[in-house]
């Protein structure tokens with residue numbers, strides 16, 4: 001169920017997709033625009049752009065802090081949409097946020113006004129970590145109406161009937177959560193990733209793995225385990241945070257983000273099974 | 280009404296808005312709740328009742344408050360949950376959930392706490408039932424409820440400070456959900472009020488409904504009739520629904536939920552702060568901590584920091600069932616401010632020899648301001664005792680420059 005051909009086209013191209021995440025407006029609006037653009041130069045295929053919510057229960061400390069910086073800089077849903085419109089990137093953008101912001105947007109309550117505005121701004125899809133498939137019908141309907149993909153997360157604990165429920169709702173790609181817990185860069189790749197990918201093998205929706213990926217080696221290992229894409233957030237947000245703390249120039253931070261993106265994308269490419277190893 | 284209202288447990292409120300990693304645990308909990316609590320499988324409820332009696336000290340008395348009755352020219356009865364072990368109604372729920380976690384084969388307990396009463400109750404229940412326990416508590420609340428921090432630690436719990444935001448209950452709940460999402464396979468989250476994703480609001484209400492069940496029997500024995508009204512303070516709303524549930528279908532009984540009006544009902548939009556915790560009276564529908572309910576939030580849907588002199592009422596959300604009953608007109612949502620609560624704390628202590636929790640003092644504050652609104656016979660739910668609040672009360676009484684009659688070497692010497 002890929003409603004949006006922009007995201008579909010990325011996966012159909014056949015290469016493993018590199019999907020970085022940053023919080024829009026972190027550490028402040030102008031620099032953040034540069035950082036997102038640097039990710040595209042570094043090889044991003046899709047970008048997940050965080051719209052910050054005050055109670056990010058699925059986030060670890062790195063992204064929590066980024067959210068605080070962005071909110072303190074005055075980020076709001078309306079500014080987020082202007083931000084998206086100002087961005088000079090060609091690749092699809094997925095908005096990652098929490099349900100209350102979607103629900104409250106606009107004059108009528110419910111998700112429709114948010115989705116309408118997101119579509120107008122050029123957003124290709126949504127990920128909403130506190131909205132399980134059971135509660136998602138109204139958002140699904142709005143996304144179908146405006147041609148947005150709705151990405152769902154499959155966790156290491158997700159099994160049986162729940163997989164079916166998610167399969168009915170998901171479009172664009174499925175976000176395979178590599179380990180239990182919250183977001184945050186890790187030193188190793190969890191075995192839970194392989195198990196999760198194995199459970200989803202039969203699905204014909206692209207599978208992108210996230211939570212904890214930090215290096216090119218991690219990316220390689222995950223693609224070789226069968227992922228169609230990798231999602232990297234905290235490892236990139238860390239670079240933004242270090243830049244903000246040390247007073248580094250926007251340009252220098254953008255260069256580091258671009259280099260890190262390239263490392264991750266190249267790692268992912270190395271992970272593609274060669275003709276011999278795949279049979 | 281939007282189309283997804285049918286998913287809610289209470290009109291349009293409730294639901295399960297949590298990260299996917301938690302959904303299987305919530306389904307497992309719903310199943311366990313139905314089997315053990317609703318159907319008494321393996322004698323769960325019998326065992327719980329025994330713990331509540333022998334360890335907890337139930338039933339708690341329903342006491343006639345003679346001086347208050349005279350003052351308000353109305354029969355005032357006190358449901359003495361402050362006499363429950365640990366000093367607050369919170370133990371009803373904590374024992375229920377820790378025992379349920381045991382029946383489910385969980386190995387570790389986590390909980391959040393605001394006033395420290397829920398943390399204390401959970402730590403006690405966990406020690407009693409031999410389960411390891413970790414409590415998350417906001418920094419600000421650790422400061423203002425130190426005696427409870429010591430009690431939790433004495434009972435063997437680890438108290439983990441939460442430094443995000445203003446360091447109150449809202450942040451502690453978010454942090455506990457993060458821990459749960461990490462350790463969900465062997466850990467049970469004992470949520471402290473009738474908030475959170477389904478089945479928590481329903482289950483916590485059931486564990487607390489022992490308050491209203493007993494009060495009903497006791498008032499019948501004493502007066503031969505149901506009361507005209509029940510007054511209870513409302514933070515999340517667990518002592519509130521616990522006291523109200525039995526009387527829900529008795530339309531003659533007025534159910535009055537008293538919220539914390541804080542220093543003002545006006546909101547500072549710029550700072551994103553509500554100087555109150557009057558969610559039922561002033562909040563708007565939204566989604567927080569797993570449920571759709573009324574919330575203190577700004578136009579964009581960002582959650583506002585709340586304020587109350589009492590840590591246990593200081594929360595930007597409220598239980599979905601209570602929000603629903605207020606919309607339906609079955610429950611009256613009212614509020615009193617910090618000063619009224621503080622004055623009531625002193626007054627009730629002096630007149631009745633019962634030192635109420637600052638949370639409970641809000642319920643008494645309503646009575647003081649509206650003695651004519653409660654009918655001829657009223658029950659005030661004394662949700663907890665005020666020992667934990669002594670430091671705060673001394674400080675705040677001075678800060679507000681209140682002219683209370685309490686004698687007071689205590690007040691004179693404090694802070695000098």
Ligand SMILES: Cc1ncc(COP(=O)(O)O)c(C=O)c1O
Pocket residue numbers: 367368393394395396397471472473512513514515516517518519590591592636638639662663664
């Ligand atoms: C004594 C007391 N009363 C009331 C409350 C408020 O909680 P609830 O509204 O869930 O009863 C608390 C919370 O900590 C409390 O300690």
